[in-house]
Amino acid sequence: MLSAAQFATMKPDAGLIVVSRGGLVDHDALVAALQDDRQGPAYAGLDATPIEPLPADSPLWGLSNCLITPHSSGHSFRKERRAVEILRENARRFAQGQPLINLVDKTKVIYQVLLTFYRNQMSAPANWRKAR
Numbered sequence: 001m002l003s004a005a006q007f008a009t010m011k012p013d014a015g016l017i018v019v020s021r022g023g024l025v026d027h028d029a030l031v032a033a034l035q036d037d038r039q040g041p042a043y044a045g046l047d048a049t050p051i052e053p054l055p056a057d058s059p060l061w062g063l064s065n066c067l068i069t070p071h072s073s074g075h076s077f078r079k080e081r082r083a084v085e086i087l088r089e090n091a092r093r094f095a096q097g098q099p100l101i102n103l104v105d106k107t108k109v110i111y112q113v114l115l116t117f118y119r120n121q122m123s124a125p126a127n128w129r130k131a132r
Helices: 004-009 027-034 077-095 110-119 124-131
Strands: 015-018 043-046 066-068
Touching: 004 027, 027 043
Parallel strands: 015 043, 043 066
Antiparallel strands: none
16 A cells, blocks of 8 residues: 555655555545655546545545546446436436536546646656645
């Protein structure tokens, strides 16, 4: 498990990408590390969290140096069926002027991080740290 002890040994400009099991990272320790400029990681990209979907009140949502993506690395027959169900429900809601479900916060999409890395020649983590 990645916990405060491991985060304390990371370089201040290191990054953490989690695509495995969410339970492998102590998320309270990760929040504290992401808020501390003196230790790593400087940023995190999380595709997996202990509770999915991540609760709306999780402090991870409010951190500008943490990107959260839907845990969508798995494939199953149920996945496509569920996508069609959501599309159908959103079409119904749209037609009736109701709020849509499963909206994506485009400011937290991982491709934006990757573009930043390339544009800044892999120096984005240091720039993020200065901006916080």
